[in-house]
Amino acid sequence: MSRDALFESLRLALGRKKFQKPSTPPEPLLLNRNWTLEQRLERFREAFAAQGGMLHEVSSAEQAQALVAELLAGGEAVASGAPLLAELGILALAGVQSGFTDAELLRNACRTARIGISSCHCLLAESGTVVLRFTPEEPRSIALGLPLSLIIVSRRKLLTNLDELLGLNPRSFESASETAMVNGSESSEIHLILV
Amino acid sequence: MTKPAEIRAHVLANLDHYLAELEKQLTGQGGTVVYLRSADEAADYIELLAREREVRVTGGAEGIRRQIEQLEPRLEDYLKGEPCVAVESVAIEGSGIGLAGAAFLIADAGAICLAGERTGAARPRVQVVLAGIEKVLPRMRDMAVFLPLVGGSDVRFLTGPRRAGELDGPEELYLILLDGGRSELLANQEKRDLLRCVRCGDCLPGQAGGRAVTCPVAIDIESLPLLLREEAPAEVSGWKFRLWGFVMGRPRLYEFAGQMLRAFWREQWGLPAPAAKTFRQLWREGKK
């Protein structure tokens, strides 16, 4: 079917002219809850755990390193290029491979590693959701492709809900090729470290 | 009218505009938008694509067509309550071409929303997404009211193929927009409202669990889908309901069936077990 024929039949059915502008669409109501950080944390802990996620809360880079080392248990991990991971000294830990610039090398590394370490775009407290945005620094295969996904993120990235994310800058989605919202996982384990 | 209903009605009244905006936006982000008439046309298109990309396809065009019908069933079939799989991705062969059905399309962001379980499990080189032309919404912020309707533990927004510098993600992204009789439905005053459907599934037989259902997009669910179901009731329900009707017209048989229900109750059904005695037993005992 040609595109033009379809558009022609749509316009005919609707009684619209070519290039006719629509009226302003009805505005969705965004729920603004104004939760404090403590309220958001409390809700997130509950909701994230309910979906089978493991939440760890740390207050220093040393604690984060110790926790990651414990989860690694001598095994191998691949880490994304998220600046936070470097800042926390995660990339320097034994067994952690990072700095991928080649697709083939990344694929091979993912074949042997058990853990993928990455950061995320934000968290949604109300639903316990992890929002991942895939970029050259944050490849899909590290964030979600391995048996254990370890996501390290700052408490500052904890938003109240989807409405808040959409209200902030709804056009941010186009800035990357994909945004994923994950609520637990049946196929792999998800650990989240809040710094 | 409810907010989702207002937004859906607005989209349908201006469908050509929002499709054009979506197409422009997604194309600008590197995606390819194709308009096709039917599942058959889509199957042929995908088979040809697979051949060009040298990906082997099991089951040929016929196998693809069956997958398409499952991923993006006709609205009429969906509302009739015919069994279909939830929106999920399937890989045709290896990780060459991946097929998925879209939950929503977002015009201003040029985004495809996939919602379901494990929507991103397959990592194909070529991602093909099927969507009915009615699935478009004006803006990303509309998701605040629409996403809660469909849910799914795994929600993805595809805004194009992989970009420069990215190490993974699909190299090509195709959005196949299916007409499949929708433009005719749009022209039919009596049935146009059906296209507001966002496939939340609340009104489907079995899903409703018997509760009073209010359609979030204000489709007259008490008559429109029934109109369709009645035109062709689902086959399996036919004999089931004949048996059910036979029992329900005979109080003694009904009472016996109730006792059988107790005798063969299975906890796996996930419902609270029936009370030890029925209301009518208790009533009889109370009156003695």
Place this chain on the structure above:
Amino acid sequence: MTKRVSLFVTCVVDQLLPRAGLAMAEVLTQVGCEVEFRPAQTCCGRPAYEAGCREQAKLVGEHFLASFADAEFIVTPSTSCASMLRKRLPELSGAAARETAARVWEFSRFLVEIAKVDDVGARFEHSVVVQDAEGLNCGHRLLSHVKGLEQLPLNDWTGSGNLWGRSEPVTPALVNRIVASGASHVIGMETERLLLLRGALQRGGHAIETVHLAEVLASR
């Protein structure tokens, strides 16, 4: 004048929630109605109607009509069955059904609009959450007069589920919120929904009880 009420308990209450039926009978007796139960009754026909099997729905609907032909008031604990009988049955069976169908009343509506009672003198000393079903203002009115009842708020559903007053699906999230509210009882006004909730709470191992509105109104 004493009102003669014929109970249509529905198949769900008969088989699965008999206590709600008994409580309904008790409350109706208490407010001065003469209550009877006709054992010939079975189902309203809704399952078949919803599946598009109109023939079967009509058949079962006609069994209902025959069973209740001479009843003065037909009172049922389910809004959806009431609506099936009042609105849909006449579409299927024509004028003959209309007259009987108009005598069908949902329990809380019957109390408020026909029996003209708001306060049935109930006492229910528990903290509860009320599971809303749409358009049950009468139920809320009756509950507001129950002594000792502490109604706890149920936080809004994620996103915007309650904006259009639609019943929220019974999800693990809803169960979590009910548990988090600290209520000891959930009051349901819609039988099937109550059943789904009961199942979900039991599966989760929560000791929260689910009761039908009638059971609350019958307690002293």
